[in-house]
Amino acid sequence: MxxxxxxxxxxxxxxxxxxxxxxxxGDIGDYEAGQFGRLGLMIDDQIVGRPYSFVSAPHEDYCxxxxxxxxxxxxxxxxxxxxxxxxxxxxKKANGFLILNEIPESDDLWMISTGTGIGPFLSILxxxxxxxxxxxxxxxxxxxxxxxxxxxxxxxxxxxxxPDQFEYAPFxxxxxxxxxxxxxxxxxxxxxxxxxxxxxKIESGKSQIMLCGNPDMVKDVRETLEKRGLTKxxxxxxxxxxxxxxx
Ligand SMILES: Cc1cc2nc3c(=O)[nH]c(=O)nc-3n(C[C@H](O)[C@H](O)[C@H](O)COP(=O)(O)OP(=O)(O)OC[C@H]3O[C@@H](n4cnc5c(N)ncnc54)[C@H](O)[C@@H]3O)c2cc1C
Ligand SMILES: NC(=O)c1ccc[n+]([C@@H]2O[C@H](COP(=O)([O-])OP(=O)(O)OC[C@H]3O[C@@H](n4cnc5c(N)ncnc54)[C@H](OP(=O)(O)O)[C@@H]3O)[C@@H](O)[C@H]2O)c1
Numbered sequence: 224m225x226x227x228x229x230x231x232x233x234x235x236x237x238x239x240x241x242x243x244x245x246x247x248x249g250d251i252g253d254y255e256a257g258q259f260g261r262l263g264l265m266i267d268d269q270i271v272g273r274p275y276s277f278v279s280a281p282h283e284d285y286c287x288x289x290x291x292x293x294x295x296x297x298x299x300x301x302x303x304x305x306x307x308x309x310x311x312x313x314x315k316k317a318n319g320f321l322i323l324n325e326i327p328e329s330d331d332l333w334m335i336s337t338g339t340g341i342g343p344f345l346s347i348l349x350x351x352x353x354x355x356x357x358x359x360x361x362x363x364x365x366x367x368x369x370x371x372x373x374x375x376x377x378x379x380x381x382x383x384x385x386p387d388q389f390e391y392a393p394f395x396x397x398x399x400x401x402x403x404x405x406x407x408x409x410x411x412x413x414x415x416x417x418x419x420x421x422x423x424k425i426e427s428g429k430s431q432i433m434l435c436g437n438p439d440m441v442k443d444v445r446e447t448l449e450k451r452g453l454t455k456x457x458x459x460x461x462x463x464x465x466x467x468x469x470x
Contacts, residue, residue: 254317261314280349340436365394390421409443438468
């Protein structure tokens with residue numbers, strides 16, 4: 224039996240030359256905010272599929288995915304060229320543990336991402352759960368250049384709806400801006416600049432940290448936080464750091 228269902232692209236939003244979001248209609252089953260599905264295209268007589276996190280939330284009547292064109296990649300370049308009305312395959316089943324059901328109780332939730340790794344956190348923030356469970360929800364997004372700080376309209380909505388509960392900390396590493404933190408997340412964490420920016424301390428027992436995107440960022444942040452006494456969150460041994468690597 225096929226693991227794929229037929230679906231239709233309803234919109235392809237081009238944010239920059241390399242960043243795009245696909246909105247797709249298809250009859251997939253249930254998923255949880257933070258999980259990933261699969262997108263596929265027929266290439267040389269076979270379906271080539273890759274995992275992509277849902278940016279949409281389960282209550283929305285379409286699926287949305289946020290992707291970068293990987294140079295010489297097999298799937299992401301043709302995905303970027305799709306237009307409304309085009310056919311696409313959607314994986315039947317969603318997967319992944321970067322979900323709030325896996326996160327122990329705490330005061331604060333830190334969602335730390337690079338590049339397209341912001342996707343699952345936008346999905347989570349669209350649901351009611353984080354706002355009910357946590358005193359503070361902090362969204363950290365690191366990109367190379369300012370135009371890659373996408374989804375500003377949605378992020379502003381979170382800020383308007385939850386002015387005292389939501390903090391957004393953008394990083395831009397390869398150009399100077401007057402609004403974003405410079406350099407990389409681990410360096411800012413080590414120097415206390417990230418916590419200064421949002422006026423909140425990361426503390427074991429009080430903070431839950433979710434990391435998503437570039438595996439080197441995930442590793443560097445995890446090691447930095449482990450030196451401060453935080454531990455990886457596992458079902459057998461609950462801790463404070465939950466991760467998802469995109470490659
Ligand atoms: C659990 C999971 C969820 C994912 N969710 C997303 C998502 O929401 N959005 C997204 O853009 N990608 C996501 N990815 C990556 C995605 O599945 C593909 O690997 C990516 O689109 C490249 O596919 P490709 O066929 O074009 O490249 P391939 O020919 O498969 O080349 C893969 C190589 O491209 C690089 N690469 C892969 N993904 C990225 C990326 N996101 N950013 C930078 N470099 C990358 C790495 O060097 C990797 O080895 C996810 C991966 C995993 C494992
Ligand atoms: N962004 C683009 O314009 C672009 C264009 C074409 C192709 N691509 C390809 O697409 C892929 C993803 O690009 P991307 O820009 O989304 O993601 P990225 O390369 O992971 O960069 C996103 C952010 O993560 C930072 N970062 C990188 N390594 C880190 C580490 N070890 N610890 C902490 N932070 C780290 C980067 O800082 P630094 O700037 O200091 O590295 C940048 O601020 C790459 O394979 C890239 O080659 C990107």
